Amino acid sequence: xxxxxxxxxxxxxxxxxxxxxxxxxxxxxxxxxxxxxxxxxxxxxxxxxxxxxxxxxxxxxxxxxxxxxxxxxxxxxxxxxxxxxxxxxxxxxxxxxxxxxxxxxxxxxxxxxxxxxxxxxxxxxxxxxxxxxxxxxxxxxxxxxxxxxxxxxxxxxxxxxxxxxxxxxxxxxxxxxxxxxxxxxxxxxxxxxxxxxxxxxxxxxxxxxxxxxxxxxxxxxxxxxxxxxxxxxxxxxxxxxxxxxxxxxxxxxxxxxxxx
Amino acid sequence: xxxxxxxxxxxxxxxxxxxxxxxxxxxxxxxxxxxxxxxxxxxxxxxxxxxxxxxxxxxxxxxxxxxxxxxxxxxxxxxxxxxxxxxxxxxxxxxxxxxxxxxxxxxxxxxxxxxxxxxxxxxxxxxxxxxxxxxxxxxxxxxxxxxxxxxxxxxxxxxxxxxxxxxxxxxxxxxxxxxxxxxxxxxxxxxxxxxxxxxxxxxxxxxxxxxxxxxxxxxxxxxxxxxxxxxxxxxxxxxxxxxxxxxxxxx
Amino acid sequence: xxxxxxxxxxxxxxxxxxxxxxxxxxxxxxxxxxxxxxxxxxxxxxxxxxxxxxxxxxxxxxxxxxxxxxxxxxxxxxxxxxxxxxxxxxxxxxxxxxxxxxxxxxxxxxxxxxxxxxxxxxxxxxxxxxxxxxxxxxxxxxxxxxxxxxxxxxxxxxxxxxxxxxxxxxxxxxxxxxxxxxxxxxxxxxxxxxxxx
Numbered sequence: 001x002x003x004x005x006x007x008x009x010x011x012x013x014x015x016x017x018x019x020x021x022x023x024x025x026x027x028x029x030x031x032x033x034x035x036x037x038x039x040x041x042x043x044x045x046x047x048x049x050x051x052x053x054x055x056x057x058x059x060x061x062x063x064x065x066x067x068x069x070x071x072x073x074x075x076x077x078x079x080x081x082x083x084x085x086x087x088x089x090x091x092x093x094x095x096x097x098x099x100x101x102x103x104x105x106x107x108x109x110x111x112x113x114x115x116x117x118x119x120x121x122x123x124x125x126x127x128x129x130x131x132x133x134x135x136x137x138x139x140x141x142x143x144x145x146x147x148x149x150x151x152x153x154x155x156x157x158x159x160x161x162x163x164x165x166x167x168x169x170x171x172x173x174x175x176x177x178x179x180x181x182x183x184x185x186x187x188x189x190x191x192x193x194x195x196x197x198x199x200x201x202x203x204x205x206x207x208x209x210x211x212x213x214x215x216x217x218x219x220x221x222x223x224x225x226x227x228x229x230x231x232x233x234x235x236x237x238x239x240x241x242x243x244x245x246x247x248x249x250x251x252x253x254x255x256x257x258x259x260x
Numbered sequence: 261x262x263x264x265x266x267x268x269x270x271x272x273x274x275x276x277x278x279x280x281x282x283x284x285x286x287x288x289x290x291x292x293x294x295x296x297x298x299x300x301x302x303x304x305x306x307x308x309x310x311x312x313x314x315x316x317x318x319x320x321x322x323x324x325x326x327x328x329x330x331x332x333x334x335x336x337x338x339x340x341x342x343x344x345x346x347x348x349x350x351x352x353x354x355x356x357x358x359x360x361x362x363x364x365x366x367x368x369x370x371x372x373x374x375x376x377x378x379x380x381x382x383x384x385x386x387x388x389x390x391x392x393x394x395x396x397x398x399x400x401x402x403x404x405x406x407x408x409x410x411x412x413x414x415x416x417x418x419x420x421x422x423x424x425x426x427x428x429x430x431x432x433x434x435x436x437x438x439x440x441x442x443x444x445x446x447x448x449x450x451x452x453x454x455x456x457x458x459x460x461x462x463x464x465x466x467x468x469x470x471x472x473x474x475x476x477x478x479x480x481x482x483x484x485x486x487x488x489x490x491x492x493x494x495x496x497x498x499x500x501x502x503x504x505x506x507x508x509x510x511x
Numbered sequence: 512x513x514x515x516x517x518x519x520x521x522x523x524x525x526x527x528x529x530x531x532x533x534x535x536x537x538x539x540x541x542x543x544x545x546x547x548x549x550x551x552x553x554x555x556x557x558x559x560x561x562x563x564x565x566x567x568x569x570x571x572x573x574x575x576x577x578x579x580x581x582x583x584x585x586x587x588x589x590x591x592x593x594x595x596x597x598x599x600x601x602x603x604x605x606x607x608x609x610x611x612x613x614x615x616x617x618x619x620x621x622x623x624x625x626x627x628x629x630x631x632x633x634x635x636x637x638x639x640x641x642x643x644x645x646x647x648x649x650x651x652x653x654x655x656x657x658x659x660x661x662x663x664x665x666x667x668x669x670x671x672x673x674x675x676x677x678x679x680x681x682x683x684x685x686x687x688x689x690x691x692x693x694x695x696x697x698x699x700x701x702x703x704x705x706x707x708x
Contacts, residue, residue, distance in 0.1 A: 038460050066464045068460070072454075073457040074458075074461040076403075077403055077406035077407075078382065078403070079386075080382045083267035084268060089467075090479075091479050091480060092465060092478055093466055093479075094478055094479055097479055100481060101481075104264070105264055117267045118266065136465070329642065332644060332654060332655055332658060333644075335658075335659075336658035358643055361641070361643045368588060372584070381584065399528055399532075400528055400531050400573060400577050401577055401580060404531075404535035404578065405585070406532075407536035411533075411539075415540055415547075427548070436550055437682075439548045440544070440545075440548065443547070443548070444544065444557075444686065444690060445693045448537070448690055448694070449698070451533050452530065452694065452698060455530045455532070456526070456698070456701050456702075458529035459525050459529050459530070460526075462528065463525045463526075467525055
């Protein structure tokens with residue numbers, strides 16, 4: 001059976017945000033599941049390597065929380081209101097009732113879904129459900145929050161808002177986010193890990209990966225081409241189409257995007 | 261916190277004490293007592309704002325059962341004929357048996373319908389879980405109720421898609437039987453995969469196996485809204501029903 | 512040291528709970544499916560048999576029980592009283608699945624017939640005592656016939672079950688067999704009953 005992830009050695013440091021980039025099928029979701037310790041549920045996803053998590057367990061925290069790519073399966077249908085749906089994992093932690101309510105209120109306020117609190121989760125749209133699942137993960141106060149394509153159903157305003165939330169969350173937890181969005185990467189990522197065919201092709205700060213001194217034949221995600229449009233520069237295109245080598249001033253491009 | 265309280269479910273256990281007492285009476289009381297309870301229930305149902313919900317269960321499912329039961333048992337029980345309808349001779353013993361079955365069924369149907377017209381299934385499930393029932397059973401029940409709706413919608417979509425590919429229900433039995441797999445396979449495959457993902461999601465929500473849970477206790481948010489007097493009243497009704505039934509069974 | 516999990520805990524846990532719920536819902540929805548394509552069968556135990564095969568007998572029993580509980584509370588109260596029959600179906604299906612009945616169609620078929628006979632035996636006393644032999648299941652005219660020729664209520668209920676259940680359960684077993692052959696191995700590997708297929 002082909003390896004889903006090959007020789008992956010990933011260290012996740014405290015209060016660090018790692019952005020996983022890569023094309024479909026590169027292994028981003030599998031790596032998220034591995035980081036959350038759920039890979040045992042997938043015997044077909046044979047992998048090699050290890051993930052080291054440096055973290056201090058928060059008191060009353062749940063350790064690791066994850067928002068899956070298929071977030072619909074995370075709506076439990078066990079609670080009649082969104083408020084109780086968000087509180088569900090905290091109930092399972094055995095926390096005091098007042099603390100559960102406080103955490104749920106805080107998560108609802110952060111995601112700005114107060115208007116949904118009394119509604120039945122079954123009646124929500126896709127984007128609303130995704131926000132509810134995000135709020136549920138935040139309410140758990142994890143040491144490590146893993147988000148697999150958290151922007152898939154969000155509108156641009158919500159995407160921008162999520163970037164602010166994640167910047168704030170970085171102060172208290174580590175983040176692993178599987179997303180190819182340039183805005184989110186520039187806004188929150190401390191490190192970028194680029195995956196291809198189950199292997200890590202690059203791992204480091206964005207400027208270092210895409211800096212002018214780096215020459216690597218990797219099929220970059222399409223969004224990097226957007227960055228290139230911001231700056232004039234020389235481009236050398238390999239006409240085979242699969243590998244492109246750039247010699248550009250990425251540092252200035254990134255600084256420009258960060259100011260937006 | 262007042263705002264949050266508005267979103268947290270409340271439950272009054274008096275409802276289930278009354279419903280359970282009636283169900284117990286349906287099995288253990290004498291026929292005359294059952295008829296008396298039935299008359300009181302019917303009178304309460306007539307003035308209840310939820311009578312449409314209650315009658316729907318009765319008329320749609322129980323009434324045809326009762327009518328057929330009267331015919332089958334009235335005609336074929338041994339014993340004396342009490343009345344004749346054309347060529348049909350109805351036996352007293354059979355009609356009495358059918359009456360007992362009918363009264364029992366109606367009592368159960370009305371009490372359960374009335375209960376569920378007042379209490380949602382999620383609420384009673386949360387209450388049972390808060391009282392120590394195995395949460396696994398509670399979650400299976402609630403999930404299956406939700407999944408029925410999801411599966412029905414998906415089945416409809418698959419049927420429409422297959423009809424566009426030539427599914428024809430006017431053909432012979434063998435051809436129609438072969439259409440079952442194209443309906444069932446996509447339905448089952450997608451929901452088996454989603455169920456497995458849902459299992460991971462449950463573990464991500466800290467609902468995990470014994471050895472992987474961080475804490476053993478669970479804090480339910482549900483608020484039980486009943487006064488001490490109400491609780492005593494409810495328990496008294498149930499204990500009285502059990503005592504009367506037991507005295508009849510052992511007399 | 513980790514506590515050793517009981518058989519029950521191994522079959523009923525966070526991974527299998529959604530599967531059991533799916534199986535229960537499938538039992539209920541199959542009624543709609545057979546109506547859509549106008550088949551003269553019930554096929555209302557397909558979910559029970561499928562989950563018994565993919566997870567185990569305890570999960571199969573729970574699937575049937577919760578299907579009837581859900582049906583009973585929301586559609587027809589008669590189903591609640593037939594929960595013991597679904598327990599028999601789930602237990603037997605899980606047991607024969609472990610013996611490899613679902614690896615070949617010619618082993619699944621006779622097991623389905625035996626299942627039908629067992630189901631008829633289990634349902635007869637319930638139909639007789641709770642409903643006077645009547646269940647609105649479409650074959651009540653058979654009860655009428657058997658009563659007319661002098662059989663008792665319980666005999667009539669049993670004979671009515673024998674006439675319909677073996678055919679229905681044999682068809683259900685065959686359908687589950689064919690269904691299992693079409694589920695991808697990557698999905699089956701994630702299931703506790705992978706060795707049964």
